[in-house]
Amino acid sequence: MLLLKNMTSSTTFDEAAVAEWVADLLAQAPAARVGVWGLIGRGERIINSCPSMKNNLVWLGDSNPALLADYIPASELPISRPASLGLADIDVLVIAIRMEYLDDVIATARKALKSGAYIVSLKGVEQIRHRDYEGASPQATYSPWGADDDFLREYSDIAPNTLVDVYRCYELWQLVGQAAKLQAGALLEVGVWRGGTGALIARCAKLNGLTDPVILCDTFTGVVKTGPLDSVYQGGEHHDCTKDDVIALIERLDLDNVEILEGTFPDESGTALSDQQFRFSHVDVDTYESTRGVVEWLWPRLVRGGIMVFDDYGFQTCDGVTVFVNEMRTWPGCHIVHNLNGHAVAVKF
Numbered sequence: 359m360l361l362l363k364n365m366t367s368s369t370t371f372d373e374a375a376v377a378e379w380v381a382d383l384l385a386q387a388p389a390a391r392v393g394v395w396g397l398i399g400r401g402e403r404i405i406n407s408c409p410s411m412k413n414n415l416v417w418l419g420d421s422n423p424a425l426l427a428d429y430i431p432a433s434e435l436p437i438s439r440p441a442s443l444g445l446a447d448i449d450v451l452v453i454a455i456r457m458e459y460l461d462d463v464i465a466t467a468r469k470a471l472k473s474g475a476y477i478v479s480l481k482g483v484e485q486i487r488h489r490d491y492e493g494a495s496p497q498a499t500y501s502p503w504g505a506d507d508d509f510l511r512e513y514s515d516i517a518p519n520t521l522v523d524v525y526r527c528y529e530l531w532q533l534v535g536q537a538a539k540l541q542a543g544a545l546l547e548v549g550v551w552r553g554g555t556g557a558l559i560a561r562c563a564k565l566n567g568l569t570d571p572v573i574l575c576d577t578f579t580g581v582v583k584t585g586p587l588d589s590v591y592q593g594g595e596h597h598d599c600t601k602d603d604v605i606a607l608i609e610r611l612d613l614d615n616v617e618i619l620e621g622t623f624p625d626e627s628g629t630a631l632s633d634q635q636f637r638f639s640h641v642d643v644d645t646y647e648s649t650r651g652v653v654e655w656l657w658p659r660l661v662r663g664g665i666m667v668f669d670d671y672g673f674q675t676c677d678g679v680t681v682f683v684n685e686m687r688t689w690p691g692c693h694i695v696h697n698l699n700g701h702a703v704a705v706k707f
């Protein structure tokens with residue numbers, strides 16, 4: 359962490375100072391995406407006294423999400439909190455809360471924000487510096503996802519049902535095509551949410567002539583098995599989905615190759631699949647223990663040449679996934695590829 363403004367000794371919240379610091383930052387970085395934690399009251403007053411901030415607002419949070427939902431429209435701020443943006447997407451986080459909670463919230467934000475992001479609070483301005491994380495902008499510009507009409511058609515059908523961006527969706531699309539070269543094996547996704555990537559995998563499998571089932575597994579009650587290696591996830595995130603959401607998507611896309619299993623994988627749903635062999639899997643479960651549980655169950659059932667794609671590899675918010683996949687690097691018969699798009703890919707040989 360790099361402290362850019364001195365800690366203040368004030369015991370009252372100096373909204374004018376915070377607004378001025380944000381204005382200074384935005385003068386240097388006019389495209390910065392701004393988030394505000396603690397909207398109700400202080401946060402709104404800071405926004406309204408800093409005109410440049412309004413245009414850059416992308417994220418609003420408060421400890422009382424129920425109140426927040428009503429408050430945002432009433433405040434007439436130019437934003438409704440988008441579900442797809444998280445703290446890791448924010449360049450400047452303004453923390454506008456009571457002094458007694460400030461240290462705890464700043465400590466949490468330091469872990470969740472990306473390297474280079476700023477925290478502005480009554481304590482001053484600091485820039486996050488994570489040893490293992492920095493903004494990575496590859497120089498290559500080849501972008502076949504924009505010219506692949508089959509993909510674009512399917513992607514537009516599933517995009518409202520996924521949290522996964524177009525780059526990673528395109529990689530899933532291409533890797534299912536590669537896995538079609540293998541002799542046999544089902545396809546598995548663990549971590550389905552509203553079914554977007556699962557449906558994309560199923561559609562791609564069909565287009566490649568595969569008749570094996572595509573099995574989609576989720577608790578449908580959100581993330582489980584959080585632990586000390588997961589610095590942001592607490593359990594229960596992404597519970598805003600149902601099995602019926604997924605069924606509706608599968609029916610709308612007329613996919614007849616999908617099976618859906620509900621429950622924690624593999625503990626509750628693995629036995630139904632214990633005799634299967636797999637050629638492809640997408641592991642999108644957000645935590646160290648869930649990733650470990652899925653992989654330890656799946657690895658002996660993955661055919662030689664089979665592919666596992668790990669979502670969220672390298673996302674600071676899912677550091678447990680990165681830790682587990684890095685442990686796999688020493689496994690015999692396992693190649694790991696780190697893709698800068700937020701995937702790691704394991705191939706069994």
Ligand SMILES: C[S@@+](CC[C@H](N)C(=O)[O-])C[C@H]1O[C@@H](n2cnc3c(N)ncnc32)[C@H](O)[C@@H]1O
Pocket residue numbers: 519520521522548549550551552553554555556575576577578579580581582583595596597599621622623624642643644648651
């Ligand atoms: C990030 S979401 C998946 C996103 C999805 N692939 C998409 O297209 O947007 C993570 C999901 O993993 C599920 N999950 C986490 N751990 C799990 C486990 N051990 N077994 C089953 N589901 C799990 C959660 O319920 C949540 O729906």
